[in-house]
Amino acid sequence: MMKALRQEAAKLLQEKRAALIIGFAEREGHPALFISKPEDCERLFYDVSCRQNLAAYLSKPEVSARRPVAIVASLAALRSLVVLTAESQAAPGQVLALAVDKDAFLGTFDVAGAAELLRSKYPDLGPEKALLERVGELSKKSVVERAAFWAEEFAKCTRCYACRAACPGCYCARCIVEKNAPQWVSTAALGHGNYSWNIMRAFHQSGRCTLCGACEAACPQGLPLMVLNAALDREALEEFGARPGYDPEGKPVIGSWSAEDDHSYMR
Amino acid sequence: MKTEKADVPTPTTFEPRITAFVCNWCTYAGADLAGTSRLQYAPNLRIIKLPCTGRIDPLFVLKAFENGADAVLVSGCHPGDCHYTSGNYHARRRWTLFRKLLALTGIGDDRLFFSWVSAAEGQKFADLVNDVTAKVRKAGPFQAAHPGRKA
Ligand code: SF4
Ligand code: SF4
Ligand code: FES
Numbered sequence: 464m465m466k467a468l469r470q471e472a473a474k475l476l477q478e479k480r481a482a483l484i485i486g487f488a489e490r491e492g493h494p495a496l497f498i499s500k501p502e503d504c505e506r507l508f509y510d511v512s513c514r515q516n517l518a519a520y521l522s523k524p525e526v527s528a529r530r531p532v533a534i535v536a537s538l539a540a541l542r543s544l545v546v547l548t549a550e551s552q553a554a555p556g557q558v559l560a561l562a563v564d565k566d567a568f569l570g571t572f573d574v575a576g577a578a579e580l581l582r583s584k585y586p587d588l589g590p591e592k593a594l595l596e597r598v599g600e601l602s603k604k605s606v607v608e609r610a611a612f613w614a615e616e617f618a619k620c621t622r623c624y625a626c627r628a629a630c631p632g633c634y635c636a637r638c639i640v641e642k643n644a645p646q647w648v649s650t651a652a653l654g655h656g657n658y659s660w661n662i663m664r665a666f667h668q669s670g671r672c673t674l675c676g677a678c679e680a681a682c683p684q685g686l687p688l689m690v691l692n693a694a695l696d697r698e699a700l701e702e703f704g705a706r707p708g709y710d711p712e713g714k715p716v717i718g719s720w721s722a723e724d725d726h727s728y729m730r
Numbered sequence: 731m732k733t734e735k736a737d738v739p740t741p742t743t744f745e746p747r748i749t750a751f752v753c754n755w756c757t758y759a760g761a762d763l764a765g766t767s768r769l770q771y772a773p774n775l776r777i778i779k780l781p782c783t784g785r786i787d788p789l790f791v792l793k794a795f796e797n798g799a800d801a802v803l804v805s806g807c808h809p810g811d812c813h814y815t816s817g818n819y820h821a822r823r824r825w826t827l828f829r830k831l832l833a834l835t836g837i838g839d840d841r842l843f844f845s846w847v848s849a850a851e852g853q854k855f856a857d858l859v860n861d862v863t864a865k866v867r868k869a870g871p872f873q874a875a876h877p878g879r880k881a
Binding site: 654726 | 875
């Protein structure tokens with residue numbers, strides 16, 4: 464698998480179909496690797512412990528200045544690529560994906576090809592069962608117990624914003640937490656500011672999150688961010704049929720509407 | 731000997747503070763109609779008027795809870811009646827997901843209410859406020875222990 468991935472990456476550079484390859488390094492922690500010489504492709508690596516979503520780099524100016532770019536992309540990262548394209552954040556034709564899944568190299572795809580691959584072979588990607596069980600268990604608790612659970616979790620947050628940096632969906636040049644006139648979200652790493660921050664981070668990804676898990680993997684404090692992401696993912700699917708990352712021309716769930724949307728909770 | 735001071739709230743005198751975010755064109759006008767019709771309703775609501783429900787950022791709700799609201803009511807024009815055509819349709823999608831996120835993190839539907847009230851529905855507005863107030867009274871004060879509350 465690694466051999467095919469390295470050869471294909473080197474070929475993209477040689478044929479000038481890509482000016483930059485973003486992949487994972489072999490050394491400990493598998494940090495992101497930025498390659499522009501074919502011979503360096505020998506240093507590429509992939510296995511399931513590579514938890515970063517490399518699509519997050521696509522919106523960085525340093526990277527977009529070096530297009531065309533090819534990224535090593537897991538299935539979730541492929542979905543992120545499709546989401547970014549739908550949101551006009553990745554120019555089609557400027558981004559390629561070296562698709563990987565667990566221990567297989569799937570080939571090189573442009574965005575349309577990636578969407579086609581996902582639709583035909585992986586039409587049902589969603590949260591893992593264990594994660595859904597966690598959401599289910601939490602939902603069964605009383606509101607007071609749920610508040611207590613999150614009070615304890617959010618108290619650990621140091622507001623490092625590593626979760627935001629890791630997420631391909633968090634590409635705003637100026638995030639709401641950095642706006643201070645007025646100060647919408649308290650920046651102190653304390654109760655209510657942490658609550659607002661974590662709620663808004665999750666909410667702004669609703670209907671867009673591809674469940675790649677990069678945010679949770681990046682969190683140095685071990686917050687269970689995927690519980691929030693998974694719950695919102697299921698809700699957006701049930702309510703609005705949202706399957707982010709399958710249609711490069713799809714409309715975001717929030718930002719579009721239908722007169723038929725359910726509102727049984729409205730009084 | 732005096733055993734009670736009038737300004738010390740006891741559980742039986744809990745008066746909920748309810749923040750209402752309403753749109754200018756329907757619910758605010760409905761509230762106005764309730765007033766000019768001299769309908770009596772619970773005085774627990776603090777109304778904040780926005781141009782349209784589409785302008786009600788979910789952060790407003792969090793801010794209200796941070797700063798002492800025991801409950802939040804969000805209300806605007808009925809579907810199809812939005813002054814700006816589709817603001818309430820956009821808002822509805824946001825609320826559908828946002829209320830689930832809040833429920834999962836400890837703010838349930840006994841503290842977060844949504845409604846459509848038109849400019850002609852003064853009576854509906856009065857009934858709504860009474861009903862919501864009764865529900866929040868039952869739910870009790872928003873817990874100081876909730877992470878979303880300012881310490
Ligand atoms: S919110 Fe987390 S899981 Fe979802 S796309 Fe962003 S980094 Fe991935
Ligand atoms: S990565 Fe974790 S600690 Fe850092 S801001 Fe995000 S949730 Fe908080
Ligand atoms: S103006 Fe009332 S909801 Fe838009």
